[in-house]
Amino acid sequence: MPAASSAVAAEPRTELEQLRGAWLSVAGPREAKLLVAGNRFTFEFIDGEIYMGTLEVDPGADPRRMDMRIEEGPERHRGQVALCIYHLDGGVLRWCPSRLGAEQRLSGFPSVDDDRYLCLVFKQLRRRTRQ
Secondary structure (H helix, E strand, C coil): CCCCCCCCCCCCCCCCHHHHHEEEEEEEHHHHHHEEEEEEEEEECCHHHHHEEEEEEEECCCCCEEEEEEEEHHHHHCCCEEEEEEEECCEEEEECCCCCCCCCCCCCCCCCCCCCCCEEEEEECCCCCCC
């Protein structure tokens, strides 16, 4: 009789858990870093603007939806919600918000070269292991 495996089958990670960590933009009109911890985010543009707040994801929508409520950042944006779409494929995140204050979310991804939108592609930064 085969021995029972001592390894416990890992539960699949939720979409929010897959987003957790540090992301660095690799394509798009502005360089940025995105940090996600739980349902909190920090979004830092390399030119210095920083936004912080909470996020909610809807991975069942097509395209997937992300609402980012801005709690800290430039005063003119505080309290607003960025209605975003995203696509997550392993360590690559494609992300695009509608204009702040817009009541409708984009229905598809524009080109990262379309200067009417802030469409960015991020690569997830992997943690270094200590030796």
